[in-house]
Amino acid sequence: MRRAGDVLDRLRELRAADAPTHGGRVLSYVYDSGLDELDELADAAARLARPLNGLDPTVFPSIAAMEREVIGFARRMLHGGRSVVGSVTSGGTESCLLAVKAARELWRARHGHEGRPRLVAPATAHAAFQKAALLFDLDYDPVPCAPDGTLDPADIIARLDDDVALVVVSAPAYPTGLLDPVGAVAPAAADRGIPCHVDACFGGFVLPWWPKLPAWDFRVRGVTSISADLHKFGYAPKGVSVLLHGGRDGRRSRRAQFFATTRWAGYPVVNPTLLGSRSASPLAAGWAITQHLGDAGYAELTGAIRRTATAVRRTVAGIRGLVVLGDPVGPAIAVVADETVPPADRVDPHRLADALVGRGWKIQHQPGFTQPGGVRIPHSAHLTLTPALEQGIGEFTAALAAASDEVRGVPPADAGALAAAMRALGYGEGGRVPGPRAAWMLLRLAGAAKVDADAPLATLMALIERLPAPVSEALLSELLARLSDPR
Ligand SMILES: Cc1ncc(COP(=O)(O)O)c(C=O)c1O
Numbered sequence: 197m198r199r200a201g202d203v204l205d206r207l208r209e210l211r212a213a214d215a216p217t218h219g220g221r222v223l224s225y226v227y228d229s230g231l232d233e234l235d236e237l238a239d240a241a242a243r244l245a246r247p248l249n250g251l252d253p254t255v256f257p258s259i260a261a262m263e264r265e266v267i268g269f270a271r272r273m274l275h276g277g278r279s280v281v282g283s284v285t286s287g288g289t290e291s292c293l294l295a296v297k298a299a300r301e302l303w304r305a306r307h308g309h310e311g312r313p314r315l316v317a318p319a320t321a322h323a324a325f326q327k328a329a330l331l332f333d334l335d336y337d338p339v340p341c342a343p344d345g346t347l348d349p350a351d352i353i354a355r356l357d358d359d360v361a362l363v364v365v366s367a368p369a370y371p372t373g374l375l376d377p378v379g380a381v382a383p384a385a386a387d388r389g390i391p392c393h394v395d396a397c398f399g400g401f402v403l404p405w406w407p408k409l410p411a412w413d414f415r416v417r418g419v420t421s422i423s424a425d426l427h428k429f430g431y432a433p434k435g436v437s438v439l440l441h442g443g444r445d446g447r448r449s450r451r452a453q454f455f456a457t458t459r460w461a462g463y464p465v466v467n468p469t470l471l472g473s474r475s476a477s478p479l480a481a482g483w484a485i486t487q488h489l490g491d492a493g494y495a496e497l498t499g500a501i502r503r504t505a506t507a508v509r510r511t512v513a514g515i516r517g518l519v520v521l522g523d524p525v526g527p528a529i530a531v532v533a534d535e536t537v538p539p540a541d542r543v544d545p546h547r548l549a550d551a552l553v554g555r556g557w558k559i560q561h562q563p564g565f566t567q568p569g570g571v572r573i574p575h576s577a578h579l580t581l582t583p584a585l586e587q588g589i590g591e592f593t594a595a596l597a598a599a600s601d602e603v604r605g606v607p608p609a610d611a612g613a614l615a616a617a618m619r620a621l622g623y624g625e626g627g628r629v630p631g632p633r634a635a636w637m638l639l640r641l642a643g644a645a646k647v648d649a650d651a652p653l654a655t656l657m658a659l660i661e662r663l664p665a666p667v668s669e670a671l672l673s674e675l676l677a678r679l680s681d682p683r
Contacts, residue, residue, distance in 0.1 A: 215558060215649045220585030220592070223578070224560040229431040229497055230584035237488055238433050238481035245480035251473045259476050262483040266426070269486045270438045273404045273494075274396070274422055276414040281450050282440035283468045284426075284479050288397030289324040290470055291423035291439040294453040295393045296328035298421070299362035301452035302391070302445065313361035318347045318376060319567045320369035322395060334361060340567040343574065344522035345372030345530075349380035356388050367396040367403055367412045371562055371578065373524025375403075378412040378419065386418030391449070393421045397437060399526045400424020405491075405498035406526055414442050420449065426482035429527060431489070431497070435478030500583035501527045508581065511593040515600045518543040521576055530562065530576040533608075540605040545577035546654035547603035548596075553650050555595040561653045563661045575608070575657060609654035614642050615662035629666045635674035638667075647675065 217226045245258070253260035263284050271280040285291045296315060303313045315329045319338040329336035337360075339352045347365075356363060363385045365376035382392040394412060396403065401424060403409060413422060424430070425437040441449040456466040465472070489497070508529065512520050517537055521530040533542040549559045564575035585592060618638055622628045630638055639645045644656045660668040 213649070218584065220582050220588055221556055222558045223582075223585070224558070224580050226582075227428050227431060227580070228582050228584035230500070230582070230587060231431075234431055234485055234488070237484050238431075241480040241484035242433065242477035245476040248476040249473050250471075250476045250479065251467075256476070259479065262476075262479050266438060266479065266483050266486060267440065270400075270424055271414075271440055271442075273491075274400070274413040274424065274440065275411075276422075276440060276442050279446050280414060280440050280442040281446055282438055283450065283453065284482070285437045285439055285469050286435050286471065286474065286478065287427060287437050288322070288395075288423060288425045289327065291397060291425070291437045292322065292324035292393075292395060293328045293331065294439050294469060295364075295421045295423060296325065296334065296362060297332050298441065298449045298453040299391050299393070300332050300334060302449060303361035305452075307358070311359060314355075314357075314359050315362055315364070316352060316355045316360050317364035318352065318366065318369065319565070320345050320347070320371050320374070320376075320573070321364050321366055322370055322397065324397075325364055325395075338568060340569045340571050341573065343571060345369065345374050345573055346522055347374075347376050349377040349384070352381055353384045356385055356390055360388075360390050362391050362393055364393045364395055367394050367399050368524065368526050368528060370398050370528060371565075371573070371576070372522050372530050373526060373528035374522050375399075375409065375412060375525050378416050379410050382416045382418030384418070391420035391443070391445075392418050393423070394419050395423055397423045397425045398428055398528065400438075401426065401429040401431075401494060402498050402501060402527050403525070405495040406502065409525060414440075419443070420445070426485070427478070429497075429501075430482055430485060432478065432482035432485050435475065436482040497583045500586045501581050504581045504583075504585045504589050505529065507589050507593055508579065508596070511596055515543060515597055517541045517604050518545070518548070518600055521574070527581045528578060529581070530578050531559075532574045532576045535574075539607065543600045543604050544606060544608045544654070546575060546609060546657055547606050548599055549577045550652040550654050551599040551603050552595060553652070555599060557592060557595050558649075561657045563657045575661065609658040611642075611655055611659035611662050614655075614659055617641065618663065618667065623663070623667045625664050627664070627667075630670045630674075632674055632677070635670045636678065639671055639675055642671075644671075644675065645678075 215222045218228050248256045267282045313334050314337050315334040316337045317325050341347045365378050365381050368375045385392040420443040421441045423439050426432040427434045427436050454468050458464045517534050519534045521532045531545050546561050549561050560578040562576045562578050566572045
């Protein structure tokens with residue numbers, strides 16, 4: 197046996213290679229409130245709930261009690277009345293998956309099992325909805341947005357027909373930080389008898405305290421479900437989100453998300469979410485934080501985010517060659533090169549992201565995306581703004597300006613030669629999709645077989661943009677799969 201202390205030392209050693217989770221230096225993935233007491237409270241609550249199994253809240257009633265209180269908090273926050281019900285899930289993806297599954301069951305109840313329903317969403321909607329369509333057998337119908345990510349409600353409303361099981365809008369969309377026109381889309385969907393899901397996984401625990409926004413939650417007629425992640429701006433550790441169902445069919449919709457069977461040899465199974473046995477620790481941590489912060493606590497933390505957003509936008513406005521994409525609200529912004537100035541003055545967002553790593557800051561590369569129909573959303577860098585960033589905001593804005601000066605005029609990475617080499621090997625548009633061995637060979641050819649936390653990513657992103665999607669998806673899957681192959 198290995199000594200417990202040695203095992204933990206080894207974990208500490210491994211953790212030293214991770215990007216910093218606290219202090220706001222990583223502007224994606226992590227959501228640091230900046231309050232140590234919240235982390236300590238979450239740890240203590242998670243530990244208390246550690247031995248429980250969320251599989252059966254009749255045996256462990258504390259689980260049902262915490263879930264009721266979390267759902268109660270979320271539905272007040274999102275202006276849902278007493279008819280709004282919901283579940284605690286393991287994260288944003290699971291909440292989105294279950295919203296789609298529930299809508300598909302209700303659609304089948306109305307239309308039978310013969311046809312194939314459609315899922316309509318803006319092209320900026322989170323990838324979780326593509327996954328949901330794939331898993332639950334719907335046709336995914338993405339609606340193109342303007343190059344700045346703006347969705348024209350008429351474009352999405354024009355797609356609403358009898359075969360649509362669910363229409364999705366975001367509050368806000370992750371890639372752009374833009375709030376979709378919920379007030380136009382949801383009532384139009386309701387008039388056609390189509391449910392409307394607001395994906396507030398990202399903004400659900402921030403936008404309720406953001407001033408002067410148009411209504412986007414259960415106040416809007418036609419909004420039938422909302423997802424909101426406790427493990428993002430709810431400031432809980434990973435593994436917890438909520439999915440709420442409202443409207444006339446709210447209870448029916450929530451039931452449709454369940455799986456139940458008495459048709460096997462074991463205990464009767466009722467799973468409200470996708471998992472069977474599940475940890476109650478993330479729920480306990482999320483519950484404790486909502487109890488502790490309450491409305492006032494979230495309002496205060498949102499105030500800190502608003503101040504950082506103002507500072508960052510003011511800084512970007514002063515940087516020649518760099519602009520904010522569209523007009524975001526809330527805690528995300530995307531920056532792009534200013535195409536109105538000569539190339540020598542432009543700041544390429546991916547060059548900027550790579551240069552910031554050397555200064556101790558990580559913003560997130562987003563490849564350009566050519567939508568169905570051909571309109572391109574340019575490649576950008578995403579910034580998730582957290583309360584913890586406020587402390588270092590002066591240092592961050594100075595780094596942003598200095599790194600922009602460093603890369604101004606450097607052209608975007610060009611993966612043209614690499615993409616041509618891959619085309620020559622048969623992996624071009626309409627060509628082959630590489631299997632595991634070929635994908636690994638192509639990654640090595642691209643010099644991307646090893647990517648660590650500090651690796652420059654501009655070239656890999658440019659390659660992703662140029663390759664046919666099935667090829668780039670195979671390469672990225674291979675990259676990730678190899679990481680967990682035993683050495
Ligand atoms: C708008 C939106 N929806 C869904 C998700 C998926 O959430 P998760 O990563 O928790 O599965 C995200 C994640 O960033 C998001 O921003």
